Amino acid sequence: KPIIILPSQSLSGRSNIVLDLPPGTGVSITRSDVEYVITEYGTAYLYGKSIRERCLAMIEIAHPDFRAQLLEQAKEFKYVSPSQPGRSISASYPSHLECLHTTKSGKQVLVRPIKAVDEDELRNFFHKLSDHSVYLRYFRKLKSMPQRILQRTADVDYTQDMALVVLSPPDPYHHELVAIGQWVSDPRGISVPEIAFQVRDDWQGEGLGSYLFERIMEIAQSLGVEQLKADVLSDNKGMKKVVERAKVPFTKRSDFGVITYTYDLRVTGTDAATEDQSQT
Numbered sequence: 618k619p620i621i622i623l624p625s626q627s628l629s630g631r632s633n634i635v636l637d638l639p640p641g642t643g644v645s646i647t648r649s650d651v652e653y654v655i656t657e658y659g660t661a662y663l664y665g666k667s668i669r670e671r672c673l674a675m676i677e678i679a680h681p682d683f684r685a686q687l688l689e690q691a692k693e694f695k696y697v698s699p700s701q702p703g704r705s706i707s708a709s710y711p712s713h714l715e716c717l718h719t720t721k722s723g724k725q726v727l728v729r730p731i732k733a734v735d736e737d738e739l740r741n742f743f744h745k746l747s748d749h750s751v752y753l754r755y756f757r758k759l760k761s762m763p764q765r766i767l768q769r770t771a772d773v774d775y776t777q778d779m780a781l782v783v784l785s786p787p788d789p790y791h792h793e794l795v796a797i798g799q800w801v802s803d804p805r806g807i808s809v810p811e812i813a814f815q816v817r818d819d820w821q822g823e824g825l826g827s828y829l830f831e832r833i834m835e836i837a838q839s840l841g842v843e844q845l846k847a848d849v850l851s852d853n854k855g856m857k858k859v860v861e862r863a864k865v866p867f868t869k870r871s872d873f874g875v876i877t878y879t880y881d882l883r884v885t886g887t888d889a890a891t892e893d894q895s896q897t
Contacts, residue, residue, distance in 0.1 A: 618652045625656040625680035634679035636672075636690045654678065659710065662790040666734075672696045673734045676706055700765065704774040705733045711775050714836065717787055720823035726795065727787035728832070731780040733772040735794065738782075740767060742794040747818050753853050754815050756875070770799065776840055777802045777810075781832060783825055795820045798829030800837060800845055809846040809879060810837075826859050834865065838882045847878045 623633050634656070638644070652664040654675060661674035672691045676684050684706035691697045715729040743751070743762040751759050773780055780799035784792040798814035814829045837845055849856045851874050860878050867880045 619646060619650050620653040620655065621646070621651055622655045625658055625678065625683075632679055632683035632687070634675050634683065634687065636687060636694060636696070656680075659712075660789075667737070669697050670734050670737065673701075673732075677710070677732065677734070681707070681709075698764070698768070700768060701733075702768055702772045704772050704778070708774045708776070714781070718783070718828060720820075720825060722823060724785065724823065725787050726825075727784040727789065727792065728781055728828075729784070730775060731771050731773060731782050731797070731799075735782060736767045736771045738794045739771055739797070742797070742817065745817055745819075746815070750815065750818055753850055753856070754813065756848075756850065769801070770797075773799075779833065779836060779840075781829060781836075783816075783820075783829070785820075796825040796829060798826075798833045800833055800842070809844045810842060812837075812845045812847050812880075821855075826855070827862065830859050830862075831864070834863065834880070834882070838865075843881070843883050845880045845882065847880075849876050849878065850874060851876055 625633055627633055652662065654661045654663065656678045658680070659678045661671075661678050663671050663674060666674065672687075676687045676691070679687055685703065688697070688701065688703045688706055692699050692701065710732070711730050715727070718726050718728050720726065740762055743759075746754075748758065769778075770780055778799070778801050780797060782794050783796035785795050786792055794817075796814070796816040798812075800810045800812045802810040812830070812833055814826055814833070816823070816825045816829075834845070847860050849860060851857075851871060857876065863878075863880055865880050865882055866884050867878050870877045870879075
């Protein structure tokens with residue numbers, strides 16, 4: 618397993634992570650042979666990855682001062698999409714949120730914040746969901762996941778937006794994505810950030826939905842988020858059971874078959890009153 622370990626910056630203060638090498642530069646190991654590149658900012662796993670995935674992984678471990686420039690260069694070379702948001706490159710990856718978790722049946726999984734390089738795994742996750750699960754989550758039928766949603770979900774700043782992914786087996790580099798929980802802020806700042814989570818059909822019943830819901834709530838509170846909301850179809854009994862176990866007070870409003878739960882994260886306590894504002 619070829620591993621390259623280097624500082625993110627040279628002694629002269631230049632980035633050691635670059636998009637291309639000057640003509641005539643000596644190369645001792647080809648890019649197709651490298652599996653891991655490690656800097657003080659993390660590890661990029663490159664084996665079997667696409668050019669886009671490699672670029673994003675390398676940018677994530679580059680020195681923060683150069684990440685925006687590297688992303689723009691990658692766009693110019695057409696290695697990544699021109700619409701790649703780049704929110705994560707200006708943020709510090711919250712590695713302290715990574716943990717192992719044991720499900721109801723005793724399976725061990727890795728839970729960690731999402732990364733921009735997880736976009737393809739998100740797409741694979743979507744295509745392993747049943748049509749019914751997709752409908753319950755998105756309130757409509759979808760045959761594929763739009764690129765803008767994949768990018769918005771995977772490329773987050775870990776403060777305004779957050780997503781946790783559940784990976785099995787619990788290997789940082791060889792796994793499948795089996796569940797995700799997130800909150801997404803309104804870019805206009807008008808409405809309350811929305812919380813959502815989804816578990817792959819063959820992993821349902823393992824308690825992952827409840828676990829992700831509690832973790833997302835805890836992280837949001839720690840970051841000073843004051844409110845979150847969840848929109849749930851009225852016939853989605855499993856989801857209603859999870860979101861109504863919240864340890865913070867909430868109101869719920871029913872309108873045209875959709876129940877909107879609004880959570881007040883400024884107050885804690887399981888005995889807080891729940892207000893029903895349903896409309897018929």
